[in-house]
Amino acid sequence: MTDTTEPTLTPDEREADLSLEQLKQLVGLVEYDEASDPFPVTGWDAIVFIVGNATQVAHYYQYAFGMDLVAYSGPETGSRDRKAYVLRSGSCRFVIEGGVRPDSPLLDHHRKHGDGVGDIALEVPDVDKCIDHARKQGATVLEEPHDVSDEHGTVRMAAIAAYGDTRHSLIDRSGYDGPYLPGFEGRTTSVKRAADAPKRLFQAVDHVVGNVELGKMDEWVAFYNRVMGFVNMAEFIGDDIATDYSALMSKVVSNGNHRVKFPLNEPAIAKKKSQIDEFLEFYDGPGAQHIALATNDILSTVDHMRANGVEFLDTPDSYYQDDELRERIGKVRVPVEQLQSRGILVDRDEDGYLLQIFTKPIGDRPTVFYELIERHGSLGFGKGNFKALFEAIEREQERRGNL
Numbered sequence: 001m002t003d004t005t006e007p008t009l010t011p012d013e014r015e016a017d018l019s020l021e022q023l024k025q026l027v028g029l030v031e032y033d034e035a036s037d038p039f040p041v042t043g044w045d046a047i048v049f050i051v052g053n054a055t056q057v058a059h060y061y062q063y064a065f066g067m068d069l070v071a072y073s074g075p076e077t078g079s080r081d082r083k084a085y086v087l088r089s090g091s092c093r094f095v096i097e098g099g100v101r102p103d104s105p106l107l108d109h110h111r112k113h114g115d116g117v118g119d120i121a122l123e124v125p126d127v128d129k130c131i132d133h134a135r136k137q138g139a140t141v142l143e144e145p146h147d148v149s150d151e152h153g154t155v156r157m158a159a160i161a162a163y164g165d166t167r168h169s170l171i172d173r174s175g176y177d178g179p180y181l182p183g184f185e186g187r188t189t190s191v192k193r194a195a196d197a198p199k200r201l202f203q204a205v206d207h208v209v210g211n212v213e214l215g216k217m218d219e220w221v222a223f224y225n226r227v228m229g230f231v232n233m234a235e236f237i238g239d240d241i242a243t244d245y246s247a248l249m250s251k252v253v254s255n256g257n258h259r260v261k262f263p264l265n266e267p268a269i270a271k272k273k274s275q276i277d278e279f280l281e282f283y284d285g286p287g288a289q290h291i292a293l294a295t296n297d298i299l300s301t302v303d304h305m306r307a308n309g310v311e312f313l314d315t316p317d318s319y320y321q322d323d324e325l326r327e328r329i330g331k332v333r334v335p336v337e338q339l340q341s342r343g344i345l346v347d348r349d350e351d352g353y354l355l356q357i358f359t360k361p362i363g364d365r366p367t368v369f370y371e372l373i374e375r376h377g378s379l380g381f382g383k384g385n386f387k388a389l390f391e392a393i394e395r396e397q398e399r400r401g402n403l
């Protein structure tokens, strides 16, 4: 008999006034038996970006994504070689880091990868237990478990290596009530929002997709299974996700309670360069490709982000006029015309449906982008939309001369 326990809210979720019912719908949170998990993960701690100009990127997320600045560290707070801005939206925490001194190691990361995700930090209840297990399973431990403290308490943390130069910090902040980590001071946003702006544009991180090299997807699936106790969620291979020119293989792993979901992509052989190959070339290796943000009103989120200058991929009108598609998606909460006018995609499976849309790459390189996702029962990732999406992405690749 397996004991499952009702999940509880994380402090970040409580602070964001989210309920368990909302999270079950937003990100597909499920019950599971944490006691039998060799590497229990509670949820996301932070997505940590390394960028060329943290000061300006932090402004972009405050203005365009409606995020709130909550903490800062930099030369003024004793951090000599870097600036870091901590932003929140609901339970999402983004940390934007940039190098200040010419010899900052962050600048080496940026020179190689461009703006990208350096750390997908996870909240865990027992850092030492996770590291013990990870080490036994052959993981590379980048930082041994250690305490960092200030007047707000103590954070226990460690880090292991993931794909490429990406790492997973493991954070237990249960003994800490500061704005982020020791060394950071509280800050508030100076961006003025429009009077009709919603409190926030998204509530939670749903998934983070990793792109790995040809032939490496199964290795990384095995890594998350073996080292981090993640379970396989869904699987789709080859023809399912192919156009004439692009193809990829993708498998999805998730932590026990499904808060943390990692689809892993590898390129597949096709007539022309796939978007995964393009990513691997321009990111100079494996890395985080897109971050999916959960919203309970994707129409409003898209309207506000567009008004703030965020660019989304175009969806061909033919997508919405296709009888087969209309049949497949059935009835959704708004008329298809409202989705069409915004380019929002629909997918349906046996559990329900989801609405999703993808931004264009947000940096200079054709690498990192965002997805907005509104789930209604479906725990999928929009498999049925991959072909339509790929065709839209290929039109963009063609314009950049990379097809």
Ligand SMILES: [Fe+2]
Pocket: 207, 209, 290, 292, 371, 381
């Ligand atoms: Fe996605």
